[in-house]
Amino acid sequence: MAPTASTTGPDFKNIPHSHKLPVTHREVVRTLSKLSRPSLISLALQWLSKKNRDFCRPFLFGDEDPNLEDELEDEEEGEYDAAHSFEELQETYKELAARKGGKKEVLDRILEGDWRTGISMYQLATAEIQHLLDHPTALRWTAKRLARIPNSKSAVQDMEVTNDSEHLPRFQAQTFMMNLAKELTPLMKAHYLITRIKTIPITILRVYIHDSPYSTEASLATTTSSRDSAKAVFFVWPNGSPFVYVSLATHLGQVVGDNGRHLRNVVQQAIPKAFSRPSARYQLASTNFTARSLSALLAYRGPGKSNAAAGGWSIFADHSFSQNALDFITTQKSAALDKSTAGKEGATPGTKPGPGRPKRQLEDSETPEVKRRKEVAEGRFGSSAKANDGRGIERFEVRIDDPFPALPSRNGHQFEETSELDPQPAIRSRRGRPSPLNRTATEAAENDDNAMNSWVPDVKVVFTGQHVFAGIRELVEQGVIDGEKMPGWMTGEAGVTTGSVRNGRIRGKKGGVLGL
Known part of the structure; x- marks a missing residue:
């Protein structure tokens, strides 16, 4: 009796870390191709660490099918041999890091050798975050402020940051992600990854939006040329700051269709709902600030100096002025000090003219x-x-x-x-966003x-x-x-x-x- 074909129906599950995309998928090829050789090696070592092996498993020697040994012998000689253990792969990438070489060598080994069976969703997310850290100006960010919505029972206060301990919600990553998934799961399939960066005082949330009722690997592997296909959106939280940076594109210059933009707006509206609780509701308020540089965002909309x-x-904000801002008195001590030090430098014996000595420096x-x-x-x-x-x-x-x-x-x-x-009426011959x-x-x-x-x-x-x-x-x-x-x-x-x-x-x- 022939086996019955299995059917797949819509579900209410999120996309797990272990789901894989084929190595020929356009998102995989585009993301990994933009990384440098050191970044690729660093990512490979991160994927091979013990805490990530469950959803970053490479192709090992024990995964080969013994019934296909004859076919493997007839394959080209240039194919990469499968490693026997994770430790062997770690030593291989450490050797690649120790010597010089090109980026294509490491990229081919990842896609055609060690992870030939596919790149997991966790690997793709970490690769995009690594590219964002390597190129801090690769995206355009819009700063939003997480503000509390006043209710009728509480007095209406200004939007200023006060010493009240309840002006910001408590950020607990696991609880926040559970609330966010609860808001978005009925509307879309998504993959979530939140990580805290050690080199920069920020926390990054990446949401991979999959506009499909299915969360299977087969639906993920389907590629389409539509602008509204599955994309990623990034959210950045500066540590100790009420602001949130939002980027509605995966890479600079990306054209997003109306449906894709609507899905991203749904994710943006779900962010304050995930922070809210029955006694306190929050919203994302506009701050009229947009920039590409993360350092500029941290300077204008970062912790402390916001x-x-x-x-x-700015001389008072970055503590470059020694006086107290509340007791500011303009003096000429700094100018007099500069003149005195300049005079002393000009009177040093090394500047005296003479045979074999440099002539006096030209005056300003x-x-x-x-x-x-x-x-x-x-x-x-x-x-x-x-x-x-x-x-x-x-x-x-x-x-x-x-x-x-x-x-x-x-x-x-x-x-x-x-x-x-x-x-005069505005000229509307130019098409585009208002x-x-x-x-x-x-x-x-x-x-x-x-x-x-x-x-x-x-x-x-x-x-x-x-x-x-x-x-x-x-x-x-x-x-x-x-x-x-x-x-x-x-x-x-x-x-x-x-x-x-x-x-x-x-x-x-x-x-x-x-x-x-």
């Missing part, structure tokens, strides 16, 4: 005007906005909401025709109400580059921008990357409190 103390105020060719501009830049930016500080922000955009100034006439009166001008600075319906209604008194043009200013505020500081030092008349939001002291300017001050795109 009060938007940037620009000239900087003019008083150049020194003045540098002092102004130092006062406006403080210790921030340095070219090589590793805290670069690539994009900074603001919308000017100030009314257009009235033009005086020859007899001293003001023209009133400017209040009758209708705002700008976060587009005026909402409420803001447009406010402008219409105020149109009788003034006219507010639709003006947006966008700064782009590798380090926007470092570039502005350099322009101040070169005299292109007047550092004394420059508004404070151009120094980065607002601590946001998007916002609207009114009366010379910047506010959040939704009118919220900056820096929170």
Whole structure:
């Protein structure tokens, strides 16, 4: 009697660590190909450790089928021989780390040799996290704030961080993951991996979204060219900070379809629900801050220094100034000390001119005007906005909401025709996602109400580059921008990357409190 074919039905299980993807899967090949040789060797040794052997099992000599010995003898000579034990494989990769070689040598051994039967979901997750640590600017992150939702019984408080011990939920990884899986399991199949990084004070959560009712290896191995196929989304928690960094793409420049973006929004909405409890509900509030550098995120939205103390105020935030911020008195001791040390260095015997000795060093060719501009830049930016500080922000955009100034006439009166001008319609020929600075319906209604008194043009200013505020500081030092008349939001002291300017001050795109 022929055996009955087994059928597979939808289930309510998550994808386990041990499920394997074929080595030819596009996610496996793309992720491992981006890693360097040292990273590949380090990952292989991590997979072979005792705590990971259950879901990172390689292909060993004992796994070979004895009925296929004749076929194995006829295979090509270049195939990798199966190792007899985990310890033998560990010694092999230690030898690869000790000598020089190319990345392709290690990659081929992993895919075609030691893990020829497939790469597990745990291995794929650790490989993507390793690439993220090797390239901290590989993704674009949006900072969110985990805020408590006030209820009717408790008094409404500001969004400021106080000394109250209950302003943040207790983070227990196992309980959080159970609550998160409970929220997402009825909606999608997913694989979860949360790990704490030792080199950087962060905790990373990777969620591999599989839009399928099945959680089997066969459904995972199915590849599709659709944009809405299974992808991963990352969440980063800085240690001791109320902020969460969210990345809605696996790699920079990835195009995500509408269905895939909807699934990622579902995961993002489930994060605060996993922290909530009956007596305390939380939400992810926008902070108007987006960047690619993890170090910039930790500087502006990290533990401790998350009060938007940037620009000239940064000297108090990073303790580079010896005085107390509450008892600040400007003195010229530092300038006098610099002059005295410079004079002593110039009077050393090694600088005396003479035969066989170097001539006196040329005096500083900087003019008083150049020194003045540098002092102004130092006062406006403080210790921030340095070219090589590793805290670069690539994009900074603001919308000017100030009314257009009235033009005086020859007899001293003001023209009133400017209040009758209708705002020009926005050009919509360019397709794409709407700008976060587009005026909402409420803001447009406010402008219409105020149109009788003034006219507010639709003006947006966008700064782009590798380090926007470092570039502005350099322009101040070169005299292109007047550092004394420059508004404070151009120094980065607002601590946001998007916002609207009114009366010379910047506010959040939704009118919220900056820096929170």
